Amino acid sequence: MSDLKSTGPQTMDAPTPEDALHEAKALNAEDHRDASGRLVTADGRSLKSSLNRALRLQKARAMMLIAPLLIFVLVTFIAPIASMLFRSVENEIVANTLPLTTDRLESWDATQGELPPEAVFQDLFFDLFLAAEAKEHTKLGTRLNYESTGVSSLFRQSGRRLDDIGEAYQDPLEDLNEAWKEGAVWFELMSGQGQTSDGVVTNQIDRFNKLTSSNLRGDIGFAPSEEIAALLPKTTRAYTAWAVFTVFEDEDVVAAEDPWEAVYAALALDLQSPGAADRIAAYDGPQAELLQEAAANLEILPEADFTAAFLDIDEDWGDINRWETFQVYSPKYTDGYFLNSVDLQKTPDGFEARPENERIYITLFQRTIFMSLVITGSCILLGYPVAWILANLPTRTANLLMILVLLPFWTSLLVRTSAWKVMLQQQGVINDVLVWLGLVGDGSRLVMINNQFGTIVAMTHILLPFMILPMYSVMQTIQPSYLRAAKSLGATNWTAFWRVYFPQSVPGIGAGSILVFILSIGYYITPEIVGGTKGVFISNRIAYHISSSLNWGLAAALGTILFVVVLVLYWAYDKIVGIDNVKLG
Amino acid sequence: MKRTKLLLATSVLTAVGGISFAASHSEMEACEDCANDMTLVSWGGAYQASQTKAYAEPYMEMFPEVSVAWDESSAEAVAKLRAMNEAGNVTWDLVDVVASDAIRLCDEGLAMEIDPDEDLAAAPDGTSAEDDFGDLLVSDCFIPQIVYSTTFGYRTDLVPDGVEPPSDICSVFDLETYPGKRSLEKRPINNMEWALLCDGVAKEDVYDVLETDEGQEQALAKLDTIKDQVVWWSAGADTPQLLADGEVFMGSTYNGRLFSVIEEQDQPVAMMWDAQVFDLDGWIIPEGLPEDRLNRVKHFVKFATDTQRLADQAKYISYGPARESSAPLVGQHAELGIEMGPHMPTDPANATNTFLYNYEWWADYRDDIDAKFQAWLAQ
Numbered sequence: 001m002s003d004l005k006s007t008g009p010q011t012m013d014a015p016t017p018e019d020a021l022h023e024a025k026a027l028n029a030e031d032h033r034d035a036s037g038r039l040v041t042a043d044g045r046s047l048k049s050s051l052n053r054a055l056r057l058q059k060a061r062a063m064m065l066i067a068p069l070l071i072f073v074l075v076t077f078i079a080p081i082a083s084m085l086f087r088s089v090e091n092e093i094v095a096n097t098l099p100l101t102t103d104r105l106e107s108w109d110a111t112q113g114e115l116p117p118e119a120v121f122q123d124l125f126f127d128l129f130l131a132a133e134a135k136e137h138t139k140l141g142t143r144l145n146y147e148s149t150g151v152s153s154l155f156r157q158s159g160r161r162l163d164d165i166g167e168a169y170q171d172p173l174e175d176l177n178e179a180w181k182e183g184a185v186w187f188e189l190m191s192g193q194g195q196t197s198d199g200v201v202t203n204q205i206d207r208f209n210k211l212t213s214s215n216l217r218g219d220i221g222f223a224p225s226e227e228i229a230a231l232l233p234k235t236t237r238a239y240t241a242w243a244v245f246t247v248f249e250d251e252d253v254v255a256a257e258d259p260w261e262a263v264y265a266a267l268a269l270d271l272q273s274p275g276a277a278d279r280i281a282a283y284d285g286p287q288a289e290l291l292q293e294a295a296a297n298l299e300i301l302p303e304a305d306f307t308a309a310f311l312d313i314d315e316d317w318g319d320i321n322r323w324e325t326f327q328v329y330s331p332k333y334t335d336g337y338f339l340n341s342v343d344l345q346k347t348p349d350g351f352e353a354r355p356e357n358e359r360i361y362i363t364l365f366q367r368t369i370f371m372s373l374v375i376t377g378s379c380i381l382l383g384y385p386v387a388w389i390l391a392n393l394p395t396r397t398a399n400l401l402m403i404l405v406l407l408p409f410w411t412s413l414l415v416r417t418s419a420w421k422v423m424l425q426q427q428g429v430i431n432d433v434l435v436w437l438g439l440v441g442d443g444s445r446l447v448m449i450n451n452q453f454g455t456i457v458a459m460t461h462i463l464l465p466f467m468i469l470p471m472y473s474v475m476q477t478i479q480p481s482y483l484r485a486a487k488s489l490g491a492t493n494w495t496a497f498w499r500v501y502f503p504q505s506v507p508g509i510g511a512g513s514i515l516v517f518i519l520s521i522g523y524y525i526t527p528e529i530v531g532g533t534k535g536v537f538i539s540n541r542i543a544y545h546i547s548s549s550l551n552w553g554l555a556a557a558l559g560t561i562l563f564v565v566v567l568v569l570y571w572a573y574d575k576i577v578g579i580d581n582v583k584l585g
Numbered sequence: 586m587k588r589t590k591l592l593l594a595t596s597v598l599t600a601v602g603g604i605s606f607a608a609s610h611s612e613m614e615a616c617e618d619c620a621n622d623m624t625l626v627s628w629g630g631a632y633q634a635s636q637t638k639a640y641a642e643p644y645m646e647m648f649p650e651v652s653v654a655w656d657e658s659s660a661e662a663v664a665k666l667r668a669m670n671e672a673g674n675v676t677w678d679l680v681d682v683v684a685s686d687a688i689r690l691c692d693e694g695l696a697m698e699i700d701p702d703e704d705l706a707a708a709p710d711g712t713s714a715e716d717d718f719g720d721l722l723v724s725d726c727f728i729p730q731i732v733y734s735t736t737f738g739y740r741t742d743l744v745p746d747g748v749e750p751p752s753d754i755c756s757v758f759d760l761e762t763y764p765g766k767r768s769l770e771k772r773p774i775n776n777m778e779w780a781l782l783c784d785g786v787a788k789e790d791v792y793d794v795l796e797t798d799e800g801q802e803q804a805l806a807k808l809d810t811i812k813d814q815v816v817w818w819s820a821g822a823d824t825p826q827l828l829a830d831g832e833v834f835m836g837s838t839y840n841g842r843l844f845s846v847i848e849e850q851d852q853p854v855a856m857m858w859d860a861q862v863f864d865l866d867g868w869i870i871p872e873g874l875p876e877d878r879l880n881r882v883k884h885f886v887k888f889a890t891d892t893q894r895l896a897d898q899a900k901y902i903s904y905g906p907a908r909e910s911s912a913p914l915v916g917q918h919a920e921l922g923i924e925m926g927p928h929m930p931t932d933p934a935n936a937t938n939t940f941l942y943n944y945e946w947w948a949d950y951r952d953d954i955d956a957k958f959q960a961w962l963a964q
Contacts, residue, residue, distance in 0.1 A: 135694045136694065138691075138692035138693065138694070139692065139693050139694060141692065142689070142692055142693060145948075145949065145952060146952050149949055149950055149952065149953040150949045150950075151949075152692070152948050152949050153945055153946075153948060153949045156692065156945075156948075357802075357957050357960055357961065358956045358957055358960055359960055360956065360959050360960040360963055363963055364963065425830065425832050426832055427830050427831045427832055428830075450816055450817070528819060532816070532817060533771070533817055533962040533963060534963070541959070546664055547660075547661045547663070547664040548663075548664075549951070549952055549955065550663060550664060550667065550689070550693075551952065
């Protein structure tokens with residue numbers, strides 16, 4: 001019947017597309033047209049728009065029906081995965097933690113072979129001081145340690161000793177005049193008089209929010225005057241940063257607290273800047289005498305040399321390679337993780353191959369794909385006869401055997417994998433039987449686990465039901481009469497199977513293969529347990545970076561690549577076999 | 586079946602023991618403004634059981650209003666805490682982690698800094714907690730509980746005839762005298778150090794050598810000599826299983842696991858303590874707990890890490906208490922009745938040659954060396 005239909009609609013009595021065309025032509029002949037000649041409906045609208053409207057309504061109704069599911073999938077599945085994968089390019093932590101330093105480092109040329117200028121070290125001090133107070137500097141240390149070994153402890157140790165740098169300026173100032181110890185005096189000095197400069201405060205609040213990934217707003221009870229901001233720019237910045245921190249983090253009142261050591265260092269830098277003495281002498285705001293006294297006694301303050309101070313904490317700060325890393329990883333987005341996941345590394349002028357003894361990911365990707373194909377192949381070989389038997393037995397017997405196929409499904413994955421350990425290991429069941437039969441000597445027991453063989457065997461067993469079930473449901477729909485017909489026409493058993501039965505079962509093989517291949521490409525528990533060193537997959541490295549090394553960016557990049565590889569293979573499969581040729585039943 | 590009985594017997598014993606603790610510790614003040622639910626995170630298995638018996642049950646005996654839930658997630662604690670922190674919903678109150686993880690959690694701002702003298706109980710003789718724990722306070726966030734070691738066990742029945750049982754770390758690399766497979770952990774930590782020690786590097790130079798590319802290659806080259814005889818493990822239970830099945834001749838694992846293979850399961854296995862690597866395990870309090878939960882946790886921690894409690898834990902598992910003042914109080918195993926002292930990694934007879942794990946160093950070099958180690962494994 002269905003075959004008849006395809007031989008040609010013009011021979012049929014039922015309505016055909018042609019009929020509709022004829023009707024449309026007939027319509028044209030009548031007067032359902034507007035002035036410009038477009039088709040219109042009875043209410044005078046154009047046919048096209050009213051048809052569109054009806055379709056839109058229908059679509060909207062259909063969308064509303066699936067909306068709950070769609071929203072559920074979006075919120076609980078797509079969005080988390082997308083945000084996780086986004087980490088593979090995200091790199092804001094560097095610029096958020098060291099905003100001043102990264103800005104200034106942009107113009108530094110690493111190829112000159114010289115350390116960044118003193119100004120960069122000064123910025124680094126103020127950036128790192130705030131970050132250390134907020135305990136964010138170690139996070140950045142961990143992040144940069146992935147790129148340059150040793151940054152982690154460099155940041156941790158430097159964070160502890162930043163106070164010393166500031167104290168070198170704080171102590172002489174306080175010795176000069178006790179008033180510098182007073183939080184209230186500082187508050188009065190920095191508040192100044194006249195027009196306030198609110199921009200500085202907003203900037204520092206933004207910076208604080210970025211640094212601590214929070215979203216705090218509000219009045220901090222302090223704003224520097226414009227006059228002071230122009231007179232003492234660095235001090236204003238450092239004091240405001242401290243004030244924001246004091247209010248938001250410590251929840252204290254600015255006027256009642258003494259500022260950080262970093263504020264004294266900033267004041268010293270402002271006092272030492274060229275021309276500062278004249279401007280300060282002309283200043284007449286609150287606490288002007290205190291400021292003028294300090295400006296007049298400049299010789300008590302040590303010469304500003306932050307480069308030396310940092311080198312004193314750790315000589316690693318003098319390593320140009322470190323600064324190169326900071327510069328290369330300053331931008332908010334980076335392709336560094338993706339380069340790492342294909343065994344390349346980022347350098348100031350592009351990228352280069354990693355040293356040979358650190359290359360691993362390409363090998364793992366290749367191995368994962370190769371072994372997944374082998375597992376899929378062995379599942380087809382083992383599953384096909386089973387599915388065939390199931391499909392050709394009487395229903396009662398078939399159901400019983402079906403339970404045997406499904407039984408492993410109801411057992412924990414770990415139990416099944418561990419059972420394979422007992423079976424395959426050198427003192428295991430299979431080896432014992434072989435030795436008992438005298439097939440292998442006691443001293444030369446077979447190595448069947450902790451290698452690729454173990455992974456392939458265990459995973460084939462675990463994934464076999466995913467192959468058998470779609471094959472079985474497709475084979476059930478193949479009429480046994482076709483085979484009988486082929487044989488009655490003179491085909492041998494093999495020809496009947498190969499020319500008649502097999503082509504009809506291909507959609508089942510296709511569905512099973514896609515299921516098994518995609519499942520196995522992302523497997524990691526079984527390879528971890530029985531794979532040893534040569535039988536592990538890329539997913540084992542992803543799991544390692546998620547849970548052990550905490551390098552989520554790299555894990556996300558590896559995951560994205562794996563995802564893309566699967567999509568490409570799926571596309572290739574569609575081109576070669578055709579996705580219409582896949583049936584789950 | 587046998588194990589179930591043992592467990593039953595133990596819990597009865599503990600219940601009896603618990604009452605006596607309660608009597609002796611009635612001076613502990615009640616907790617004010619405290620939540621009554623606590624979620625503790627630990628490693629599961631025998632270790633978590635020892636914590637339940639030594640800390641949690643006596644505490645609940647004294648404060649029946651408190652209920653404790655356990656989560657066996659310590660192995661993924663760092664990743665999970667980071668995820669919880671990012672989601673802004675920390676559901677754990679107290680987390681058991683190894684020292685290196687505590688350092689990382691502290692670095693990431695995921696663990697709370699503690700003040701040992703204020704947050705922890707002083708020793709009975711008045712020694713401050715800071716002095717009592719001493720050098721073991723390796724991070725500002727870390728509250729040490731036990732000292733454990735990663736060391737080797739070997740099959741006594743597989744030692745070749747006429748050969749002395751192995752007593753030197755370098756017998757791991759000596760395939761001629763001691764043929765057979767070895768099991769080593771599938772990560773560079775410890776293995777690299779042992780390889781260098783057996784390649785003629787002096788103990789105090791190990792980390793200096795390992796810092797250089799040549800040193801790392803030297804260590805891998807040494808490991809290369811036994812590579813095809815090594816089964817690599819990733820779970821602490823692997824080596825005990827491999828030893829019990831006779832799959833390997835010798836293997837590294839945590840000393841408590843070997844204790845259970847030798848003493849509880851009675852397998853023909855013996856310890857080789859040479860060059861055992863000490864490590865620490867302890868608590869951290871997650872950052873960002875609400876006031877009432879924090880109060881409860883601090884109250885519990887003060888109790889659970891006092892001198893007596895730490896000594897009590899050693900009744901159930903062969904890990905050494907982290908307080909100096911607890912050492913003399915270590916007694917007999919609660920079920921087997923054997924003296925626990927000689928099974929402690931810190932016992933002088935076992936600790937003639939020990940190796941100190943360098944936390945700070947590994948925090949820096951872990952990623953770099955791990956990349957090389959994994960590439961080497963995959964070759």
